[in-house]
Amino acid sequence: MSPPPIRRSNHMARILLFDAVPPAWFDALAQFLRAHQPEGLPLELAQRADADPAKDQELLAGAHVLLVGLLGPHAAVGEDALRGADELRLVQKLGSRAAGIDLAAARALGIPVSLIPAPAHVACAEHALLLILALAKKLIPAHQRVVRRPLREAGPAPRPASASAYAYNWAAIQGIALVAGKTIGLVGIGDIAIELARRARALGMTLLYCDKNPLPKDEERELGLARRELDDLLRQADFVSLHVALTPDTANLLNADRLALMKPTAFLINTARGGLVDEAALANALRDARLAGAALDAWAVEPTPRDNPLLKLDGVIATPHIAAGTLSRNALFEAVLPNILAALRGEPVAGSLTPDLAPRPAVPIEPSQPKQEPPAPATPPAEQQPPKATEDRGQTTA
Template structure:
């Protein structure tokens, strides 16, 4: 956990003396890491490191600096490591327990980057008069959309259909004539009535489940921790152990966190367990899948196709073996959209922090009120 001390004229500490506020980060998620660097940036090298997060897009340096107006190092920003002295806790996946709230008497705001409330003791926050904000992330919504995009592209054989039209398969036609499927594509399908298996039902997984149900899909999920029955009913999902999910799903979509384990989540055994002709979509991390085993399963026809936005090696080398397969859709790790959109999320977080330091309610994503 890392904290930042911020001297702010709108905040008076419980212990009197110098008015100091501390913003603590409960987990070192890559976005939160960038936000922490943004708050503490002083040198040109610091600012360059923050700007590099947004590559290949070019961020406006002035816009970047304006995001932290009122939270400048000149206002007293220093690296700290005293979470119990925090005025604001910022997290993405960390937990805010009753014990942490009780041991943080100066706390005014719990700020989550993400719409889920899991892991935050909302009752304890109310009891301690702590505001809670959970901000929905547009980038996660776009990732969910991209997963659905890859499913549709595979089911409808979009890349091959597009290429065959472009090269003129089928010869010349007659104006006004109808020639259904003139390129002779086979194996065409869709999503309605098919079973989707989501591996990792975090925030992105939930967003995918919502969208998949709108397409008429049945949704299964495998997760380290099973959701409460009420939440499963709300999302319209059914829990399965991973091994069972793989045997039932027509489409498997990966949304588990990237693992540091040597063995991938889906190796030869797991891929062999998938239904014949099933589709695999990965918008999480490339290392979750054994690409050698996946390639063999695709070439041998045991799997119907794969949609990969993330890859074991990024960038994927030109002429890579997967590029020659008609049943594979490849995108260059773009599911989350432009990194510049993260600036909008940062602006909302910083605005909430300013209000917290001024003793006011957060205007964005408020879940629990102190009053």
């Protein structure tokens, strides 16, 4: 789909998608922007249709906000793209890393840049962290012991709790562990893994990762990440979390041989794609106590059959591929809308990567026009005037 024709207006703000998106996405975003445009400042959506530098410069010259990474990977936003974008108030990236944007060039040109994580990526990271904590804290066994215990059972006799009298761990749950001080190994280091790394670090975990494309050293230092080869990561990690795409190269990535490298006290978490794990080999490792547990949100067959051996094992937490949550498509747009409007008003934006830069001036807004009252009807001659009512009541017509 070709981008819509450029409409010139002294009072219009153009939002430019740096990378083309499918027509349905373009139409949905255009409709969303129209529904949320400020009074007096229509929002026009445009997108690059190809890599023609002349057309790119024409679009950039009239753009007020450049939106990058709406669907993930994007073309590099370098000095050549930013030079000549005199109207640009903001480069807004949707993602978890600033990679692909020339921050030095943006600063030199006085163009603010912001980074906002994709809501679905945050949701996936939260779900992975939920599974890590549930495994470590024996959440599912504890719940089942409380709600499914027999009416009469061995243990302390029930009594009212008080400040000095209580029955700690009256269900006798064993193996409840800390995550602080433990090591998490991230297999793949995309945006979801980075969001999980930030949260795991806040809990005091040590962070390892493996990826065929290493992060720059400064990013590793900033995130507290150390790179390892996959086999070394599996040997060292207390929690292994998968974050790679399913390809012919990654199918059954964690097979019997690789699962055998993991500690018997380690846990496996998969919120990425089914097919990354040899499920039969995983069931065998868990059954033989060669792994402590696993939490799976993605399955080799979905919905996974009820007779899947993994579902019969106490050390397994199963969820039905829900890590990304139940967010609407508009969640992406809602994430960046406040920054778009702030930039157009000449205000600071959230997630700024250039906090040293002052906001650019506000985009002029069409002054509101006073309502024109209809001219009063001519007064008829006195003898033709209707009799005056005792009370006048104004009426509004549709």
